[in-house]
Amino acid sequence: MEKRKALSKRISSLIAVLFWVALWQLASMAVGKELILPGPLSVLKSLWSLVRQGSFWTSILMTLLRIMLGYVAGVVLGCLLALACCTSDVLNSLFSPIIRMVRATPVASFIILAMLWMSKGGVPVLMSALIVAPVVWGNLIESYSSRDRDLDEMATAYRLTRWKRFRHVIVPNLLPSLKAACLTGLGFAWKSGIAAEVLSQPKLAIGSNIYYSKVYLETPELFAWTASVIALSFALEILVKKLIARRNRNEN
């Protein structure tokens, strides 16, 4: 029964993908100009020619490294800021406005500023971190403020040490929010990192290649690079979900 259900779900997904690819093909035929909207076959050809080049894989690896470095730094920074804001009202008053400001500032403004301040390769790292940290901070702060006050009262009544309270009462309460923030942040890191690469054009980067494809009017190649970004983003999301699921299994 379960197997049939899974098979039917896969078939539905395949039909949905085929439907959108067919629609893409029809739209491309209707437009009739590869420069405006290349068809799926043409994009696939471009992708095939790209994957046979060593620079394609180096670009992917370098982009992956930059974005993951920024993502991890953003998660760590977000956790540290949340910890500071939750434990001290003074630190909360100090950091909250600046984090809210960072969250509200358009990513393009930060990219332009960062291009003045640092090397081209550092811009995507900083952007990913700057986008992810407020997401993690916001989720953790929200979760902390809506925590179970009964457990707080229990911890006080039984005179739990600060460490025990943090380790056993606060952290387990925050973990689901942290996991959700990690997943949401991954998508944001990826988008902001690629945007930063497009604007700052570091050597060996997916974003730079997207920019060059646009400049040289190689639209099928632009689509091919974009397709590889989407594929990588999905792969990373699956990886993070699996890591979280494995951690959940270990906890149980």
Place this chain on the structure above:
Amino acid sequence: MRIENLSFSFGQKQILKDFNAQSDSKIICLMGPSGCGKTTLLRILAGILKPECGTITGLPESRSIMFQEDRLLPHLNARENVELVLDGTDEEKAKTSTGILKQLDIDPEMDINTMSGGMKRRVALARALAFNSDALLLDEPFKGLDQDLMESCARIIRETGKPAVVSTHSEAEAQALGAEIIHLR
């Protein structure tokens, strides 16, 4: 224990007004209809709530409270929930927690999430009993327990020899504890 002119209100709602009580009994049961202030009084005795006025004398300084809700940590098993409130070496903590849980007929390694309401209640009771204190404040400790379990838990509470204030709706529970009853209205 002696309580004199104790008053407490939540906002506009007066819960206790000039409440007086005195008892020389080691175990006292607070009885009365729902909403009469039993839990509030226990929380005042525990030092969680501050009364508007009144005095409480004759209650030991260090008190252990069992809340009306179990307030157990779901990611810890029964033994770990009890050990959390203990001091000492890991070995000492394990010995104390395992001993008291077995007395209450609970498997120390059992997952809290798979326990019945009555089992969780006994883990919460075990935690209150194991905590290093000179008096017990127990808010409906036998909720969800059958007659036999209630009687064996009452016996264990009596055997600790600690003074206790227990809130309950049942005269049978007060009798099992050998307690003096104070009625709240």
